[in-house]
Amino acid sequence: MEYTTLGDTGMQVSRICLGCMSFGSSDWRDWVLDEEESLEIIERAIDLGINFFDTANMYSLGESERVLGEGLEGHHEESVVATKCFFRMREDDPNSGGLSRKAIEQELEASLDRLGMETVDLYQIHRWDYDTPIETTLGALDDAVRRGTVRYLGASSMWAHQFAGALHASDRLGLERFATMQNHYNLVYREEEREMLPLCENEGIGVIPWSPLARGYLARPHEEIDATARGESEEYLYEHPYREGGGPEINERVAELAEDEGVTMAQIALAWLLHKDWVDAPIVGTTSVEHLEQAVEALEISLSASDIEYLEEPYEPVPASGHS
Template sequence: MTEMRYTTLGRTGLDVSRLCLGCMNFGSEQPWMMNDRDASVDLVHEALDAGINFLDTANVYSTGESEEIVGEAVASANRDDLVLATKVYGDMREAPNGGGLSRKHIIDQCEASLDRLGVDYVDLYQLHRWDENTPIEETLAALSYLVESGRVRYIGASTMSAYRLTKALYTSDVEDCSRFVCIQPEYSAVARHEEENMLHVAEGEGLGVIPWSPLAGGFLTGKYEREADPADGTRGAASESVRSYFTDENWAVLDAIRTVADEEDATPAQVALAWLLHQETVTAPIIGPKTSEQLDDDLGALDVSLTEEQVLRIAAPKQPRYPES
């Protein structure tokens, strides 16, 4: 049985599991989601039993449904053992102040997330995107208020440019506001643009890195083939973003991953996750299993130790650049 490993989140003293359970699949907004509340709750319990203590969701995932499911799942768990993360920015209703990063929306949505999760505080509250219409000073002041009032323990950021991330960190220092402790970028063996963007800042500023889509929407599991259309019911069939990975360069990366998987008696998904875990900046990839089998397979990545040559071989077909196109 795989033994869970733990690390600290950035320069904090917060211990998190080396794999983070992503909860975007918990809900019914899209056909590729689990669409089964009981099965979702059971899967969270299995992850907790396996030693995962780090769960990531967002208010916009199925318009709050994901948070409700997570809240139901962790209700019987020891709150002190959990690291619960959620996000704010997206539109929760079609109305003025229904989205964005204003003080009003941030505080209102934090309260709503706490209600849906059934907890008194969240461990990590993250900006889902950058808000061009709200001064970063207002956003950081609102986040600092949430930290000072005990509703939030740490704050972080998701996708944005390195300039904006650096501006936010500088503003926090100048204005004496709470500071981001981590970032959540898209990062995988076929999505490496952040190596030329936010990851430079993360390394220099001591930020934790919790990559989303570490398996590129399932592309790196090896379930898709060059000459075949994605099977009905898969994310590849439903999502253009997944099919955007179907390039010659990315197929070459997958070929390398499959070869290494054969060498290590592992699955392509395990090797793809292990490749991320070998990156010094990465804290915990956010996995998104929908079945017990997928969860077990993801956990097996912790037992895969790659050589430096294998890591470089997987990286070789890609030339990181930002923006990606």
């Protein structure tokens, strides 16, 4: 396994982060693995040297965190665990979502309890909260760091001006600043290259892209997108800009290069991301041990400058996606 320093945190993380959105309970989404099968993937990830795991309170409404905590039993110290808050956890409780002090304090406590940990390595805000001043959110997050229940803070998809404002506010107020950005970035969604990624580079922010395989769109020919349970039901794959702005041609070029190199499409798509200097570790989602192994093997693929240019060439700008 290859490790890298996550932004300016000094923490060493595997260059593949295991995304845990597909672990927990099939009651939440039909493509999500229940406990036993989830544990098999987590166990294999540990064997492969993966030490970086990303979950969220809302994945399987807490079950993903519980199963991850279970899977990491005996490995908590050597793991870097990231979770998130923002989305509403209980329909009848408006304070179970958002980024108020109340929501952050209560949701963090619940997450730690499910994970079976006293401290989480990276606590991320899942989205921007338009109803809570960022100073209030930063104050509550800073207190969590001072209390020792959180080691580092992270943010997820938002506009670059919002992230720049949040970094400025924490510096102005002497509060803990966000150390990472978890954003939507892959070969068929590159809008983040305009503002967010250069901002992260300038500010020493660790970048951990979500949906690096475009939710499976880059892992098989676009004509076969509904070939899996998730492909059939994942609305994103149909409504999403992946099919616009050169998406199908990029998909075909990924397939062509994969065939030339004797590797899989998913491996080419991941290798492209791993060649981007501003990416620390893509967060890969999978329900298959074989696919997890392929992700790790992708670290060994070397793409030439002309391969990269060939993959990127058909891209055209698409509407912003992943946040509003």
